[in-house]
Amino acid sequence: MTTSSTAKSDAKPLPLDGVCVVEIGHSLAAPYAGMILGALGADVIKIESVDGGDYARDWGPPFVDGAAALFHAVNHGKSSVALSLSNPGDADALRDFIVRRADVVLQNLKAGGTDKYGLGAEQLRALKPSLVYCNLGAFGDNGPWRDKPGYDPLVQALAGLMSFMGGPGEPLARIPVSVNDMGTGLWAAIGVLAALFRRQASGDGEVVSVSLYETALSWGGMQIADYLASGVLPGRWGSGTAAIVPHQAFECADGTIMVAAGNDRLFRRLCDVLDVPALADDPRFATNGARVGHRDELIDRLHDAFRRGNCASWLAALDAAGIPCGPIQTIDQVVEHEQTKALDILRATDDGAATVVGLPVSFGGARPSKIGRTPKLGEHNHLLANAPLETP
The missing domain is CATH 3.30.1540.10 (formyl-coa transferase, domain 3)
Incomplete structure (x- = not known):
């Protein structure tokens, strides 16, 4: 397998060069949004708990350079500031930094979690009206589950996705990818970009809100629309799909292939x-x-x-x-495949410690090459002083 950290230099500045993002997040949704914005050129300052940092640092094995490979995948290229937000001095320092330097705040603490530290959307936007503030929650801003904690598998169950996963008669299954965490990060990035675009004309920021549950409902949008039209619950079709036949995997004499007629x-x-x-x-x-x-x-x-x-x-x-057809490849086959190599999407972090999937978008034929390395916990605490930003 070959990888590149800067296989092709960008001919012009990245779209978000000069934008400062403060990520008060952990696990996957907010860090994934931060990773997207960072890969597009933003300086992303990741705020972690001084007591062990982001939970995802320990979500392994495998571990690379002291942190889980998963952590590297969504946190490369950021700066890490370790704080105790319950310490008024730390909260004050972060608030001051946001007012002085930040264009965007991403946060996925539990509902009301930032408000008690004076770091909520209304509190910060009162001090800096141009700030774009994005809440990434589990179940949204309203409703009986507003304060309920949630992770991707739980939301897959509650939003109905698990009800039509797998084949007839098989045990219930979840999508073995954190589609709601990552999807919520994507929607957060889209919302932030739209708010920044509007800010160019108005000068005002705004509050963007996304959640895992709303993301899951959007993934199930076609099934929901079908049910509302017919009253019939979606079936479980394994590798197939409800509305197109044949469009599934077929067993051959020596293996299985996917066919989409x-x-x-x-x-x-x-x-x-x-x-x-x-x-x-x-x-x-x-x-x-x-x-x-x-x-x-x-x-x-x-x-x-x-x-x-x-x-x-x-x-x-x-x-x-x-x-349309193809083999059902395993991950080792995927990373070695000539199509994957031709796209040059597998990129080494700048220090060579980890290999990650780059941003799946190109501008003028060039994929954003800002990979950066993964920060150590609290490595960039000095950034809360008046010093200029330093990209890892």
Whole structure:
């Protein structure tokens, strides 16, 4: 595997160069938002508890240079300031720094957690009206669960996502990626960018609010819309999907591949490749709506056809026919794949200690190359003085 920290220098300053972000966050949602803004050029000052720092520092193994690999993935390129916010002197110092230097505050403490230290949105914006202040919560600003703590797996359950994960008859499952934490970080970054854009015209900041629960509801938006239209709960389709057939994994003689014949034209081509052309003319399968209604009958026949050949031969034939398909790769295969390497998205931190996934966006053909190293706990406490910012 090859990685690069600055494979291609940016031809011009990054979009957020000169923007200062204070991240009063821990775990994943706020740090992920901070990582995005930092990769876009912002200086991100991460505020951690003097008593051990961000919980995610210990979320391993594996550990790299004294911190969990996960921590490196979402905290590289930041500065770390370790404080005890319950100490009035520390809270005052942070408040003063925000008023003097910050453009954005990200915070994901429990509801009201920053207010008791004089660091809440209304308190800080009264001192600095241009400040963009983003709350990242578990369940949102209102409602009976407003004060309920929440992590990604719990929110997956409460928002209904787990109810349609997995296959028929299988145990309930969660998406084994923290989609709500990361999605909430994405929505936070989008909201902050929109607020900064509006600030250019008005001069005023504002309060942006996002939450894991709202993010989860948005991920389930299509299923919710379908249910509200039909009154029918979403099914559990394993590798497949509710509204398109065939669009799932198929077992071959020596393994499993993914096939996505997403329209009638592609389905007919699939039948030709599998040497079962009569299926494309069968009224039960001739249209996608009909195929959805006769899913089990069709999928059984397609499985029988796929089992007659091996993965490589089917993938070659499907590719030649222009049918979307691919192997089900493991992570080691993904990082070594030529497509991954060609995108140059795996980047080493500037000190070479860790390798992370870079920002999945390019500007003018260049991916933002600001990776930075992962800070030690409290390494940049001096930044709360009047000294200029220093990017790690």
